[in-house]
Amino acid sequence: MRARVLVALSAGLLLAAVAASAPASATTAPLLACGTTIVSSCSETAHFDEVNQWLTPAGPGAGCPGYLENDYGAMVGTGNGVEHTNLNKAGDFWATTTFTGEVTITFYSPSNVDVTLDDQGDVVSATITGPADNVLTGHITQWFGVSDNKQSGTFGLTFSVNGVDQDGASVMVHGAQHANWTPDSEPFAGPPSHAKATLHC
Numbered sequence: 001m002r003a004r005v006l007v008a009l010s011a012g013l014l015l016a017a018v019a020a021s022a023p024a025s026a027t028t029a030p031l032l033a034c035g036t037t038i039v040s041s042c043s044e045t046a047h048f049d050e051v052n053q054w055l056t057p058a059g060p061g062a063g064c065p066g067y068l069e070n071d072y073g074a075m076v077g078t079g080n081g082v083e084h085t086n087l088n089k090a091g092d093f094w095a096t097t098t099f100t101g102e103v104t105i106t107f108y109s110p111s112n113v114d115v116t117l118d119d120q121g122d123v124v125s126a127t128i129t130g131p132a133d134n135v136l137t138g139h140i141t142q143w144f145g146v147s148d149n150k151q152s153g154t155f156g157l158t159f160s161v162n163g164v165d166q167d168g169a170s171v172m173v174h175g176a177q178h179a180n181w182t183p184d185s186e187p188f189a190g191p192p193s194h195a196k197a198t199l200h201c
Contacts, residue, residue, distance in 0.1 A: 028052055029097060034085040041089045048081040051099055054115070054123035064201035065171060067107040067134040072115055072126060077103030077140060094147035103161065105136045136171055138163015153187025154180040175199040
């Protein structure tokens with residue numbers, strides 16, 4: 001059970017909890033069987049070449065352009081991605097996902113997109129209802145890792161985007177998130193023992 005929660009968590013956090021629709025020639029990160037339908041000892045790897053996800057507003061204080069701080073972003077890109085999952089006989093689980101490639105992020109103000117969020121604040125679905133505020137094109141690198149055992153759990157996420165917006169301005173964004181649960185807590189079910197998230201432009 002713990003592993004199934006973690007696979008869903010890893011896919012959701014890395015891909016911003018998006019229901020992606022990809023063309024037949026490209027694939028997004030799949031939900032691997034190891035830890036979901038296979039709940040005994042297993043190891044699995046998959047490669048993917050597309051990201052297709054919605055990003056939530058960064059919020060104020062990161063020194064980012066207004067469209068990054070306030071708008072939802074529809075990100076589509078191609079590149080190289082790989083994900084690994086492992087589950088041992090004791091039920092300990094760990095997984096990583098990495099992706100690097102070229103992306104286009106189209107930003108919409110909250111009034112121009114109808115968004116449904118999950119209880120973690122991640123985008124579940126979005127319908128565009130008005131024009132975009134800006135478009136950023138460039139290179140992205142992102143990594144996600146999660147691990148869990150009977151006593152503790154941890155996850156981490158890093159990403160960076162280096163690009164140019166539709167006005168010709170150079171934009172660099174870097175973000176990181178980390179949380180861990182110690183033996184006196186309930187990993188991934190209760191609040192983390194420690195959590196930190198940073199974002200800056």
